[in-house]
Amino acid sequence: MSTEVTVLGQKAKKVAATLANLDSTAKNEALLRIADGLLANQERILAVNQAEVAKAKADGLKASLVERLMLNPDRIKAMVEGLREVVRLEDPVGTVEKMWRRPNGLEIGLLRVPLGVVAIIYEARPNVTVDAAALCLKTGNAVILRGGSEALQTNQVLVEVIRESLRKTTVPEDAVQLLASPEREAAVALMKMREYVDVLVPRGGAGLIKTVVSNALVPVIETGVGVCHTYVDASADLEQAIKIVVNAKTQRPSVCNALETLLVHQAIAAAFLPRCGEELRRAGTEIRGCPQTLLHLPWATAATEEDWATEYLDLILAVKVVPDFAAAVDHIAKYGSGHSECIITTDYATARKFLQVVDAAAVYVNASTRFTDGYEFGLGAELGISTQKLHARGPMGLSALTTTKYIIYGDGQIRQ
Incomplete structure (x- = not known):
């Protein structure tokens, strides 16, 4: 051989x-x-x-x-x-x-x-x-x-x-x-x-x-390994957030730049999760959530510690409600794979801080992680x-x- x-x-x-x-x-x-x-x-x-x-x-x-x-x-x-x-x-x-x-x-x-x-x-x-x-x-x-x-x-x-x-x-x-x-x-x-x-x-x-x-x-x-996160901040445009999250998870879930964990600020969880969750469920997505997520999405299943570190490459999404920006960043630092991370926010200072402190190959503000791709970046291929x-x-x-x-x-x- x-x-x-x-x-x-x-x-x-x-x-x-x-x-x-x-x-x-x-x-x-x-x-x-x-x-x-x-x-x-x-x-x-x-x-x-x-x-x-x-x-x-x-x-x-x-x-x-x-x-x-x-x-x-x-x-x-x-x-x-x-x-x-x-x-x-x-x-x-x-x-x-x-x-x-x-x-x-x-x-x-x-x-x-x-x-x-x-x-x-x-x-x-x-x-x-x-x-x-x-x-x-x-x-x-x-x-x-x-x-x-x-x-x-x-x-x-x-x-x-x-x-x-x-x-x-x-x-x-x-x-x-x-x-x-x-x-x-x-x-x-x-x-x-x-x-x-x-x-x-x-x-x-x-x-x-x-x-x-x-x-x-x-x-x-x-x-390749992509445990990619999207964090929906307290100031996020919720309509935009739903559109981005659904695209990042469902447009092609089998690839490494697909969304695997959704983090949601507790201040907007009640307004955001039921609407976004329904769109995800309509697209065939299984939700595995933290206890606070289950309050808003009673049809979801409980997440385990393993879920936060899993690259599903499938229509499965881990969802966690976080108390603030710092908690979201800490979660990404602990479980992320350094691939692609996103924040959805209308606050310029928060967006800038996210770009500075999150350690990944691609860091997004208000856009789907599905764009981390050589062709989409204008490189022809990758x-x-x-x-x-x-x-x-x-x-x-x-x-x-x-x-x-x-x-x-x-x-x-x-x-x-």
């Missing part, structure tokens, strides 16, 4: 040097070819995916995971639009971020360059296959993809289409490779392949992240949403897939 993974690493390392020196025109042409290939092979892709979705349902896979696995014409169209958006974005590779001159005459600068070989281990969502390939190609990185076993066939056909498309360009097809083995040993071997892989990005639930962090020898950028603080944080677009090196111009200087 390790031999198969090593071969992928060797191929990726070999083409990485070529990719690093490709100009933007060549990379953009490759991305447009892939976009055309996805559209031309849509029926082929959907046929494979439909069979895989049917198997997942028959195997009893959780409904929210089946939803993430499923492709349709609109989702393929979104992949294509993402590719074309990445083409339109400026290529960061080769950018000199700044230059300065030292008293001894040396001119020193920072040049943005590719990371090299990027490996991605992810669950369920086949759109990640295309998004990751697009971002890595645009930034001159080779990529090794390892998706979940439930999406193995779909990922295989997507990578086949990508590689077929690359054969019509100057970009080597080995720039995008798939580790097709569903065996855990193969994934662990990839995590330890430090001599060939420059960075590893796990994208999935808490279990996957923990496994990767525990086993990897390759540098890891953690992404490799994942980093919840750590080193190298990259938040949606990882093109810039996050590059690093810098110092470039120094001299004229015979020697150090005394």
